[in-house]
Amino acid sequence: MWGICEVQTDACSAKNGGLITAIWSSPGRKQVNVCTECYEHKKETGEWIVREPKNI
Ligand SMILES: [Zn+2]
Numbered sequence: 188m189w190g191i192c193e194v195q196t197d198a199c200s201a202k203n204g205g206l207i208t209a210i211w212s213s214p215g216r217k218q219v220n221v222c223t224e225c226y227e228h229k230k231e232t233g234e235w236i237v238r239e240p241k242n243i
Contacts, residue, residue, distance in 0.1 A: 194225035201225075 188208070192201035201207050201222035208226065209218050221229070229235040 190220050192222040192225055193219050194221050194229065196225045196228045198224040198228055 188206075189204065190201070190207045191204055192199050192207055195202055199222055205222055207220045207222050209220055210226070211218055226235075230237055
C-alpha cells in the first residue's frame with residue numbers, strides 16, 4: 188500500500204511516501220508501517236525477529 192515509512196533508516200525508500208507494508212512485531216503491539224528497505228535493514232541488524240513470512 189502507499190504511505191509514509193515510520194522506520195526511516197538511511198536506506199528508506201518511503202520517507203515522504205512510497206510503497207509500504209504494515210507489520211506487527213508481536214501480539215499486542217501497535218502496527219508499524221515500513222518500506223521494504225527498512226524492513227530488510229531491521230531484519231539484517233537483528234532488531235526485528237521475523238517469525239513468519241510476510242507478503243512484502
Ligand atoms: Zn523506510
